[in-house]
Amino acid sequence: xxxxxxxxxxxxxxxxxxxxxxxxxxxxxxxxxxxxxxxxxxxxxxxxxxxxxxxxxxxxxxxxxxxxxxxxxxxxxxxxxxxxxxxxxxxxxxxxxxxxxxxxxxxxxxxxxxxxxxxxxxxxxxxxxxxxxxxxxxxxxxxxxxxxxxxxxxxxxxxxxxxxxxxxxxxxxxxxxxxxxxxxxxxxxxxxxxxxxxxxxxxxxxxxxxxxxxxxxxxxxxxxxxxxxxxxxxxxxxxxxxxxxxxxxxxxxxxxxxxxxxxxxxxxxxxxxxxxxxxxxxxxxxxxxxxxxxxxxxxxxxxxxxxxxxxxxxxxxxxxxxxxxxxxxxxxxxxxxxxxxxxxxxxxxxxxxxxxxxxxxxxxxxxxxxxxxxxxxxxxxxxxxxxxxxxxxxxxxxxxxxxxxxxxxxxxxxxxxxxxxxxxxxxxxxxxxxxxxxxxxxxxxxxxx
Numbered sequence: 106x107x108x109x110x111x112x113x114x115x116x117x118x119x120x121x122x123x124x125x126x127x128x129x130x131x132x133x134x135x136x137x138x139x140x141x142x143x144x145x146x147x148x149x150x151x152x153x154x155x156x157x158x159x160x161x162x163x164x165x166x167x168x169x170x171x172x173x174x175x176x177x178x179x180x181x182x183x184x185x186x187x188x189x190x191x192x193x194x195x196x197x198x199x200x201x202x203x204x205x206x207x208x209x210x211x212x213x214x215x216x217x218x219x220x221x222x223x224x225x226x227x228x229x230x231x232x233x234x235x236x237x238x239x240x241x242x243x244x245x246x247x248x249x250x251x252x253x254x255x256x257x258x259x260x261x262x263x264x265x266x267x268x269x270x271x272x273x274x275x276x277x278x279x280x281x282x283x284x285x286x287x288x289x290x291x292x293x294x295x296x297x298x299x300x301x302x303x304x305x306x307x308x309x310x311x312x313x314x315x316x317x318x319x320x321x322x323x324x325x326x327x328x329x330x331x332x333x334x335x336x337x338x339x340x341x342x343x344x345x346x347x348x349x350x351x352x353x354x355x356x357x358x359x360x361x362x363x364x365x366x367x368x369x370x371x372x373x374x375x376x377x378x379x380x381x382x383x384x385x386x387x388x389x390x391x392x393x394x395x396x397x398x399x400x401x402x403x404x405x406x407x408x409x410x411x412x413x414x415x416x417x418x419x420x421x422x423x424x425x426x427x428x429x430x431x432x433x434x435x436x437x438x439x440x441x442x443x444x445x446x447x448x449x450x451x452x453x454x455x456x457x458x459x460x461x462x463x464x465x466x467x468x469x470x471x472x473x474x475x476x477x478x479x480x481x482x483x484x485x486x487x488x489x490x491x492x493x494x495x496x497x498x499x500x501x502x503x504x505x506x507x508x509x510x511x512x513x514x515x516x517x518x519x520x521x522x523x524x525x526x527x528x529x530x531x532x533x534x535x536x537x538x539x540x541x542x543x544x545x546x547x548x549x550x551x552x553x554x
Contacts, residue, residue, distance in 0.1 A: 204491050208361045209505040211274045212369070215354055216507025218270035219373060222263045222349070223514060229258025249333030256337065260345045267349070274357040277490070281402045289406065291476050296393050296414060297466065298473040303386025311381040314523040331420065338419040343411035350374045350391065351398040351407050358502070359399060360491045365498030367395035369508075376515030380522040390414060396484065425462045428455030 233254050237246060350370050359366040371391025375384040394407040429452055437448035449456065493501055502508065 201494055204361070204493060205497070205501055207491070208358075208493055208501045211358060211361070212502045213505035213507030214270060214274050215358065215369075215373075216505065216509070216511040218267045218353075218507075219377070219511045220507070220514060221270055222259070222267045223377075223518075225263035225266055226256075226259040229262055230255040233258060247330070249329040249337075252329060252337055253333055256341070260341050264345050264349055268353075271353050271357065276356045277360040279356075279359075279402045282400065283403075284397070284401050284406055289410070291480070292393055292397060293410060293413060294469055294473045295476045295480075296390060296410070296473065297469040298477065299389035299393065300386045300414065300418070301466075301470060303389045304382070306385045307382040310385075311523060314381075331424070334420055334423070335416075338415040339412050342415060343408045346374070347394065347398075347404055347408045347411055350377075351394060352404050355395060355398055360489050361493050361502075362489050362498045363399050363486045365493065365502050367392060367399060368499060369502045370395050373511070373515075376512070376519065379515070379518040381519055384519060400485065422462075425459055428452075428458045430455075 234251065237251065237254055350373060354370040354373065355366045358369065371388050371394075374391035375388035378384060378387045390411075394410060397410060398404065398407045434445070434448055434452070437444040503512065
């Protein structure tokens with residue numbers, strides 16, 4: 106083996122082990138290299154060495170998320186590194202495909218969690234109501250007591266138990282933001298026309314099936330004591346429903362798109378009510394509540410809004426309408442004008458209360474329309490870290506086994522609510538009525554928009 110030449114006098118020749126790269130002599134002459142072949146990298150020249158993965162960055166620089174949540178998808182598909190060996194033009198297609206598969210997987214788990222809630226609720230409510238009916242030995246059961254007890258399995262057992270399923274979908278950690286009182290009030294006013302328009306649509310759709318008879322849920326609420334009513338629809342419902350339909354569902358699906366997560370949570374919220382009259386306004390309410398939660402990531406805002414809406418629709422409105430005996434007015438009007446005038450004078454105080462309430466709600470309705478029109482372009486949405494392709498979000502979210510089964514069950518509940526027997530309007534149940542009334546309460550009873 107030939108030896109390397111000596112460096113100029115006064116300089117030490119570079120050793121091969123210490124300096125594999127050639128060096129320049131002071132006179133600008135290059136020292137000869139070793140005749141040994143240079144070391145080759147472990148990879149072939151045609152295959153580029155893998156570069157280290159850069160730290161995770163959101164798809165949109167303004168997306169309010171901390172990088173504390175690992176940006177990996179559920180491993181129901183080959184690992185992401187597989188895409189690196191694909192041709193460049195195929196990598197975008199593969200990434201979109203794996204993102205769609207992951208979204209279907211996660212939304213399907215959400216659907217099965219909701220099915221678990223419904224199943225445990227129906228079984229538990231049936232057992233509780235049968236036990237209450239048997240313990241009363243033929244006596245009447247107060248409506249408020251039956252409503253509270255039949256929904257105890259929902260809030261105390263079914264919803265907490267669903268976390269065993271929900272936890273299989275990772276959450277997306279996000280920043281939290283405050284909402285100004287002015288914005289909160291504007292959103293509350295904007296909800297009023299959405300709720301009333303939804304209620305009108307629901308009444309029109311259900312009218313051919315129910316006729317002029319009083320709605321079962323309305324009958325139950327009217328004949329329930331105010332304490333039970335307030336506890337059920339202003340405390341329990343906002344806390345537990347917002348926890349499930351906003352926090353659990355949106356936190357675990359917003360990574361695939363904010364709009365899709367809001368729409369799907371609102372759809373599930375509407376179907377969970379189990380009746381046509383409530384579906385449309387509950388869906389509209391769910392859209393606003395979902396937007397509030399997505400923009401703040403603080404659950405108490407949507408809880409408070411939900412409680413105020415229920416307070417107005419389920420307590421205040423019932424108290425206002427109870428101030429007027431509409432049946433007595435109708436009978437007096439059928440008799441004569443004088444009889445009608447006397448009845449009006451007798452109920453003048455109640456009529457004034459109803460009139461003031463109607464004027465207030467009419468003003469809020471008009472103000473809400475103005476707010477929605479003027480601020481229609483101010484609703485802000487950001488691209489999520491795993492944003493689905495435009496136009497595929499809802500199709501992907503609903504086109505999976507779990508959500509399909511939930512949609513079928515929810516639609517069947519809604520249809521059955523139109524044809525099932527009515528709750529007696531006297532405000533209590535006999536043991537003979539407990540079976541049909543309980544099923545109807547299970548279908549309709551608690552999830553008041």
